[in-house]
Amino acid sequence: MRFLIVCVGLFLACAQATELISPAAQWQYYDKREAPGADWFQQHYDHASWPSGFAEFGYGDRDHDETTVTSFGQDADNKPITQYYVQSFKIDDIVGVNEPKLRLLVDDGAVVYLNGSEVFRLFLPATSNHNTLANDSLIEAVWIEHELDRSLLRAGENFIGVEVHQLTKHSSDISFDLALIYTAVLGSSAADVNINAGQPVNVTVTQAKTFSAQYVVTLGEGVKSLDIAARGGSGDADLYVNFDRPANLSDWQQRSREPGNTQSVSYKSPPAGRYYITLFSYRPFGDVQLMANWH
Numbered sequence: 001m002r003f004l005i006v007c008v009g010l011f012l013a014c015a016q017a018t019e020l021i022s023p024a025a026q027w028q029y030y031d032k033r034e035a036p037g038a039d040w041f042q043q044h045y046d047h048a049s050w051p052s053g054f055a056e057f058g059y060g061d062r063d064h065d066e067t068t069v070t071s072f073g074q075d076a077d078n079k080p081i082t083q084y085y086v087q088s089f090k091i092d093d094i095v096g097v098n099e100p101k102l103r104l105l106v107d108d109g110a111v112v113y114l115n116g117s118e119v120f121r122l123f124l125p126a127t128s129n130h131n132t133l134a135n136d137s138l139i140e141a142v143w144i145e146h147e148l149d150r151s152l153l154r155a156g157e158n159f160i161g162v163e164v165h166q167l168t169k170h171s172s173d174i175s176f177d178l179a180l181i182y183t184a185v186l187g188s189s190a191a192d193v194n195i196n197a198g199q200p201v202n203v204t205v206t207q208a209k210t211f212s213a214q215y216v217v218t219l220g221e222g223v224k225s226l227d228i229a230a231r232g233g234s235g236d237a238d239l240y241v242n243f244d245r246p247a248n249l250s251d252w253q254q255r256s257r258e259p260g261n262t263q264s265v266s267y268k269s270p271p272a273g274r275y276y277i278t279l280f281s282y283r284p285f286g287d288v289q290l291m292a293n294w295h
Contacts, residue, residue, distance in 0.1 A: 020089050020100070021160070021180035024055050024067065030084040031070040035130035040084055041113040041161030047086055056105065057085065060173030065141070070174070077170045082130050085176060086161045094155040098249035099183040100148040105141070107175040108167040109134025114153070114160050120146045124165060134165040148180075150250065183209060183249060200289040203230075205237070205281040212237075214246050215277040217292050219270055227293045228277055229264040230256075235285025239263035239277070246276045261288045 028050040030036050039045050053068030072079040091097060102112060102120055109123035122144070123136040138144065164176045203212050219226065230239050238257040240247035247253070256263035267275075279288060 018183075019179060019181050020091065020097075020158075021087070021178060023103075023105075023177055023179045025087065025178075026052055026054050027057070027085045027087045028052050029057060029068070029070065029086075031072075031080065033073055033080045035082075036084055041086065041159075041163075042116050043088065043157070043159035050086070055177040056175060057083070057177070058107070058173060058175035060171075061175055066175070072174075079166065079169055079171065081133060081166045081169065083164050083174060083176070084161065085164070085178075086159070088157055088159045089180070090157055091153060091155055094153060096250075097150065097153060097182045100150055100153060101181050102146045102148055103143050103179040103181065104146070104162075105143050105175060105177040106138070106162075106164055107173060108137040108171070109165040110176070111163050112160070112178075113162070114148065115158055117152055119148055119152060128165070132165060133169075134167045137167050143179075198291065198293055200291045203237070203279055203288045203290050204233075204286040205235075205279065206284050206286070208281050208284055210281050211248070212279040212281075215290060215292075217275040217277060219272050219275065219294070221272045223270055223272070223294050224268070225295060226267040226270045226275065227264065228266070228275075228291070229262075229293075230279060230288050230290045231262045232289045233261050233285055233287035235261065235281065235288075236283040237261045237263065237279040237285040237288050238282050239265060240280060241265050241278075242276045243271070244273055244276075247278050249280070257282070261285060 028047050030050050037045060055067060056065050057068045057070055058066045059069050059072060070083055104110060106122065111118060111124060111128065112120040123134045124132060162176065162178060164174060166174055201215065205212050228241060230237060236259065239255060240252045241254045242252050254265040256265050277292065279290065
């Protein structure tokens, strides 16, 4: 080992929820008795004949929350079981999209497709079709949240489709609305502050879903191992490390997200250069001891 410098850069980052699809958004929909084509959830499908409206969609809600009232046909005791909804949305900066989440308001069951792949299924068997009844239902007006795989999103145009299934053919109501959100991490930087190598740093973040400062470890040639750990204090902190650039939710080399504040990552024969270390507040935390050791 020749040398190691550990410094803390005051790179303060804040995470905020941002919408890709807002509640009460505009969708195209299909509410006919006959099933649409099998590839209805694909962007290349011809949706030109599908009408447009704004969520909430449905009928029969006793609170009359529907903005767009859909059709159940002529027979109230033999209603079409499934309705379909599609829309496209654009992502200009895919790098800034972290921890995407689906928020769904539905009565009764649903399947959600993103860019042609199924991403969420609620109250329906693994295999279903236009005539499959939902097997359960949520309390009305309850939004549920589901984490999405970020890799299913893409820069530019994206396409989402949702099929909503009734619990029974004579169900009195059907409802649908959806939001798609993500965590946008915003940051600002100031001058680095040097600290002694191997000396614990006390870290506190009082706001949830927010990054601490970026702690920069600069390694010289010949270092055999680098161990980074956090422990102690209160709350719940996650550890993120990146090489050569600041770490964030979508750009990291190593991370540790165990419950609580006991986190650690290790490098064997790490290359010379700068390692950026930061703590993310899954819940607000205080007095967490962050340390880097090496030999």
